[in-house]
Amino acid sequence: MNPTATTDPQRLAPWLVGLPxxxxxxxxxxxxxTEIADLAIGALGLTRATQLGEAIHFFLYDTPKVxxxxxxxxxxxxxxxxxxxxxxxxALLAGRRLGLGNALAASLGIVTPFCxxxxxxxxxxxxxxxxxxGVTFSFLIAAPMVNEVALALLLGLxxxxxxxxxxxxGLAVAIVAGLVIGELKMERHxxxxxxxxxxxxxxxxxxxxxxxxxxLHAGLRHVREIVxxxxxxxxxxxxxxxxxxxxxxxxxxxxxxxxxVWWAVPAAVxxxxxxxxxxxxxxxxxxxxxxxxxALGTTLAFMMSVIALSAPEMLILRKVLKWPLIATxxxxxxxxxxxxxxxxxxxx
Amino acid sequence: MKHVKILGTGCxxxxxxxxxxxxxxRAQGVEIRLEKVDQIQDIMRYPIMATPGVVIDEVVVHxxxxxxxxxxxxxxxxxxx
Numbered sequence: 497m498n499p500t501a502t503t504d505p506q507r508l509a510p511w512l513v514g515l516p517x518x519x520x521x522x523x524x525x526x527x528x529x530t531e532i533a534d535l536a537i538g539a540l541g542l543t544r545a546t547q548l549g550e551a552i553h554f555f556l557y558d559t560p561k562v563x564x565x566x567x568x569x570x571x572x573x574x575x576x577x578x579x580x581x582x583x584x585x586x587a588l589l590a591g592r593r594l595g596l597g598n599a600l601a602a603s604l605g606i607v608t609p610f611c612x613x614x615x616x617x618x619x620x621x622x623x624x625x626x627x628x629x630g631v632t633f634s635f636l637i638a639a640p641m642v643n644e645v646a647l648a649l650l651l652g653l654x655x656x657x658x659x660x661x662x663x664x665x666g667l668a669v670a671i672v673a674g675l676v677i678g679e680l681k682m683e684r685h686x687x688x689x690x691x692x693x694x695x696x697x698x699x700x701x702x703x704x705x706x707x708x709x710x711x712l713h714a715g716l717r718h719v720r721e722i723v724x725x726x727x728x729x730x731x732x733x734x735x736x737x738x739x740x741x742x743x744x745x746x747x748x749x750x751x752x753x754x755x756x757v758w759w760a761v762p763a764a765v766x767x768x769x770x771x772x773x774x775x776x777x778x779x780x781x782x783x784x785x786x787x788x789x790x791a792l793g794t795t796l797a798f799m800m801s802v803i804a805l806s807a808p809e810m811l812i813l814r815k816v817l818k819w820p821l822i823a824t825x826x827x828x829x830x831x832x833x834x835x836x837x838x839x840x841x842x843x844x
Numbered sequence: 845m846k847h848v849k850i851l852g853t854g855c856x857x858x859x860x861x862x863x864x865x866x867x868x869x870r871a872q873g874v875e876i877r878l879e880k881v882d883q884i885q886d887i888m889r890y891p892i893m894a895t896p897g898v899v900i901d902e903v904v905v906h907x908x909x910x911x912x913x914x915x916x917x918x919x920x921x922x923x924x925x
Contacts, residue, residue: 582893582908609908613855614894616884621893689885721910812853815884 508709515712526564533557551742558734558780562652566645566730567723573644574718577609578711582618589627589635594678597631602670605638606663615809616816620690629686630678637829638670641804645726649779661840662796669800669832676828677821685821726777733780740784753790760794761837765830768801778802793840800833846876846920851887851897851907858882858896860910865898868913874920 525532533556542549585608589601610618615636622632642663650659683691706714753760782795805826813822848865852858862880869876881887881899890899894908900919 586893609894611855611857611894611909613853613857614908616853617888617895617897618893620888621891717912 511709511712522564522568525560529557529561532560547742551738554741555734555738558653558737559731562649562730562734562780563723563727565652566648566726567719569644569648569651570722571715571719573607574715574722575711576607577718578706578714580604580608582608582610582614582621585635586622586625586627589622589631590625592628592631594628594630594675597628598634598671598674598678599667601627601631601635601674602638602642602667605635605670606642606667608635608639610639610643613812615812619813619816623686623690628678629683630674630676632674633677633825634670634674637673637804638667640809641670641800642666643803645722646779646799646803649730653779653783658792665796665836665839666800669804669829669836673825673828673832677824680824682821682824685818687816687818690816729777730780733777737780737784740781741787744784744788753785753794755791755793755841757791757794760791761797761834761841764794764798764837765801765805765833768798769805769807791841793837793842796840797833797837800836801830804829804833846874847879847901848876849879849881849899851881851890851892851899852895853884853887854882855895857910861896861898864910864913864916865919868916869920872917872920876920 533553536556537544537549537553540552542552544550544553585604588604589597592600619632619636622635623629647659647663650662753764778799782790782799786792786795810822810826813825817825846869848869850858850862850865852861858880862878865876866878869878887895887897890897890904892904892907896907896910897904898906898911898919905919906915
């Protein structure tokens with residue numbers, strides 16, 4: 497059907513030339529961020545000694561840094577995702593037992609393309625193919641929480657250690673929550689129409705037979721779609737972060753988000769539920785708050801809660817789950833996040 | 845006339861797919877009947893695991909994400925050419 501498919505081998509050439517050039521420019525820009533921000537500040541006639549200068553420098557340094565990382569990571573993820581169509585992931589998970597299955601499901605949640613509006617079809621698709629309920633939940637919890645946008649922003653603003661910790665702990669919460677739901681044998685709390693459904697064999701996995709040009713194109717499309725959608729949030733988030741950075745006094749946040757405040761972690765989790773934003777908007781603000789004395793564990797808990805326990809997603813899931821199962825899901829994820837928050841505050 | 849169904853619960857991607865299909869079909873001069881399927885029970889009658897899905901004459905031709913413009917053009921080849 498696609499007439500371009502036959503001419504694809506020749507069209508790989510522009511990619512082979514363009515991609516290294518883009519990579520070199522990317523690397524050059526990324527390694528000179530401070531110089532560029534310094535130059536820009538100088539050109540504006542400001543210095544970093546003033547509050548305004550410091551705030552603007554923060555903005556001019558962080559914005560290109562985060563956007564560069566975001567573009568790079570989203571492109572790579574876009575290409576990787578072409579190898580993991582939902583149908584393929586489902587085939588990998590079908591018939592897996594609890595335990596290893598949960599770990600695999602959570603990991604696949606990172607690389608399988610997912611959008612929260614697809615949560616229900618995916619959920620039903622998994623169950624009908626014999627993926628256990630607990631394993632399915634591990635996937636559903638991990639997929640939105642450990643996504644490429646969150647990782648790119650954490651990497652850019654906090655460094656690789658925090659990004660890695662977030663990744664590991666996010667996976668741990670997804671695995672354990674899925675295990676708990678699996679052990680509780682809650683299949684009877686699925687809506688009746690869901691239990692009655694028997695899906696035929698899904699259409700052939702799209703993506704298994706793609707050639708490299710198509711995969712690279714998919715990466716580019718992914719960048720256009722994701723970066724095109726989240727850049728205003730990044731700008732807004734970093735702008736607010738810059739204002740906090742420049743104007744809010746040091747240790748301002750320590751009084752109510754510091755690590756000595758025991759109720760801060762649960763409060764952060766509860767606050768996060770009604771908020772529905774994406775990682776792009778929340779992480780720059782979180783970074784600025786931490787600079788002012790907020791504890792890392794508390795802020796990470798808040799972030800995870802905003803992303804993984806959003807009210808709109810609950811409403812979508814309500815169409816397939818009865819209340820006891822939703823309540824268990826919320827309780828399992830919330831306890832996991834609480835634990836992560838406290839552990840972070842204790843250790844760091 | 846082709847009967848096209850767009851399966852999706854109404855997120856941004858579903859609307860974008862609907863618009864793209866409508867636009868391409870018109871541009872290629874192909875008459876279609878466009879239907880939006882937004883109830884999850886109805887969507888799940890088709891074997892898809894990601895929305896938006898596109899069904900042409902009861903055959904699933906696409907699922908997950910906004911389809912490529914070229915792909916959509918492939919669905920609606922103008923009858924006169």
